[in-house]
Amino acid sequence: MTPALLQRLLAAREAKRPVALLTRLPDGAQLLFPEDATPPALAAEAEAALRDDASRSVTVDGTAWFIAVENPPLRLIVVGAVHIAQALVPMALPLGFAVTVVDPRRSFATEERMGDRVAISTDWPDEAMAALAPDARTAVVTLTHDPKLDDPALEVALRSPAFYIGSLGSRRTHAKRVARLTEAGLTEAEIARIHAPVGLDIGAVTAPEIAVSILAQIVAARRGGPKKKAEP
């Protein structure tokens, strides 16, 4: 890889632009998609690989290419800079998430509590969420327990293509939440997207355990859940 190409790739990553590094095998000639002119059939393969978020080898017109997908990071938006968030945030980082914590309560939403590797927004959740604009590579978790904070965030999240939406609270708390969101005009199908009670049911008790259960559920949502065991 030439230094110029490496720099362009790193610049795209920095700007959070999805790109694919196309390497012709076995001679190693390289293109950066979509910045470089790419033959249409190869471009279509690169588009598909980016959409699937899966690097792979393809053969186009008898030539083998490796498509290395360089998508921007997944995002995790955590509403509520609460105790569970303190456990959740540092675990989400090595899973590849860029994390933003939203909490208008400035005494909670501090770098001291959340660490210096996350973005913190102290805007009101509906404004913060509208600005963050969750996309199909975004997970949203609300943790405040407080309808004034959770509900406005959920109203934005449920109308977004976020791939995962989870909300802390017991079944009873969630039943009340469903009633409020219905009242607010969300459809049954939209409300049904909320994972609640949040997280896989692993009997989690402590904040780190709950964080594990939430992240496991997020990974399952992203990767498509349990897989068949590989053939021996």
Next chain:
Amino acid sequence: MSGTTGTDSEDILGTAAAWLAEGETVAIATVVETWGSSPRPAGSRLAVTKSGRLAGSVSGGCIEGAVAEVARKTMETGAPQLLDFGISDERAWEVGLACGGKLKVFVEKMG
């Protein structure tokens, strides 16, 4: 925030760029195809320097040594290599890919 991608939180290319900036000679090995029970998916990368630094992985540790050997040659010649680790049972012990998976690894010099 830096150092994360959608498919892997390890930023091997970023590490390689940093090593290049330090004046190191660097090669990158990339898994380009897998069959069977290979532990690392296509796109997984291993960065190697002439001085012997390693970052990332292309297997569960089974073939890193062999790949690093080839990477050293690639750093000398500049010629990329496409390696097949298609392991028959009787050879599995020899190269240490006991999982029985098969993979192809592309090795290129950076810079």
